[in-house]
Amino acid sequence: MAGAVPAQKQLGKRPASFYLLAAFFALFVAFLYGPMSAIYILSFQGPSGGLTFPMRGVSLHWFYALFEQQRTGDFAGAFSRSILLALIVLTLTVALSVLAGMAFRRRFSGATFVFYLAIASLIMPGILVGLGIGLTFQLFGIQTTWFTSALGAQLTWTLPFGLLIMFAVLSRFNRAFEEAGRDLGASNWQIFWMVVVPILLPGIIGVALFGFTLSYDEFPRTLLTAGAQNTLPMEIWGMTTNVTSPALYALGTVTTLVSFAAIALSLGSIALIQRRRARRPAPMEKSGPVA
């Protein structure tokens, strides 16, 4: 009884403040989603419709318009480049963040330096990173492309995020599991793959989600480093200044669908893992009731 999940403890009457806060929360959610939904609705604008309401008919006209190269630029190319780049960033971010997270659990020489480097890189305004990488490549006479300079620029943004998430995840990780593994004779490699990674998997998926979406939507860093071939956010940016048709919104809808797909995929798998875990007695909680 004492070890039950805290949130289920007392199911008494809800205080008045609950309803107040709930109303605030609902307002906030409306604030978040309201404008976005306007875009999605407007993207189905009829062929003669404009950038704002009212709707003049409902059609898929602007979605077709997206795929006509001459009208809206190289949408398909930018789209596939963005996805591919996001997948590369995801892989690198997960691998490097997990390793770095593990390394940070012990003091190593330069730990503080690497930590501050990561933090600095996280908070450095994106356009400065872009400027720096662009200038560096120019200085050494290397062509900037989306898969070299832009990849690096995006990693300076996703890696610190990954590291921070790993910190958060690892701080809740109970080392007793590792010790138990070691006592049972597991090698370091086995402990890592069979104990640490499975327990941390939801967090790792979270890192992957951040890696993908942050890269996929990344703009200020990529702007000066993508080189001749654009990624999708550049394409959208270009459209905000020179395309004044609902095709812009159609692109927004398509982009958001991809993000939603990525979110659904990762959250679905996290939920699946949690459900599998829920069937077993929960071992994760480090901060149980104080004895």
Add this chain to the structure above:
Amino acid sequence: MALVLMLFFGIPLLVVVAFSFFDYDGISSNPAFVWDNYAELFSSHVTLSLYLKTLYFAAIVWAITLVVGFTVAYFLVFHVRSILWQMGLFLLCTVPFWTSNIIRMISWIPFLGRNGIFNQALVGAGIIDEPLEFLLFSDFAVIIAYVHLFTLFMIVPIFNSMARIDRALIEAARDGGSSGWRIIWDIVVPLSKTGIALGSIFVITLVMGDFFVVKVMSGSHSASVALAMSNQIAMVQYPPAAASAVILLVIVSLMVAAILRIVDVRKELAR
């Protein structure tokens, strides 16, 4: 990780610093070591007003996101009782932030415009006779967009540190006769200060380094430090842009250092 960060962050940073000392004659930039770019930057009164404007945005947005973020996180952690609901609602808040910032920003345009939804609703409801002009392409629009884009960066860290607060503490306080406000002020706020600090760092640095929200949402009526810089870059004026980048970086770092001085984020994170 350290290597990647050095390669794509450390070295470019040094290059920016180096470029900021390059000689710039209005057409081409030549390797040199001169203070001209900085001298020009400091002698221009545009610089000061740009920084004041940017700081003004940062302060307002910080205050709003802090209040909203704290309230939302508090509601989620302490008032939603089932874990399932908690996670569900938390995700509801976070999902938009995994989608494109640019798209989310331009989504305000049909909303706030002269014939936008908001104006139509107000006119329709008879609250106002004329559409409000100040909604779009103004400082108001810029702030709305910032809050819309960056509140998550406040919610998530605060939520994270609040979720780690031991419920027994709160019950003990309640048993001891504390009022709700005292519990929030004396227990919840101090124990979630890491989250507050992290969130503040995110929001402030994001606003300080932003250029595209200001550009689009203000309709070029307003400017920020980063926007001015990006304009210089667009005109291939690299050395002045680099000098301005260095100054911006110094200022942002000082702000972050100030926050870190108040709350040691690392100690809390690596607990």
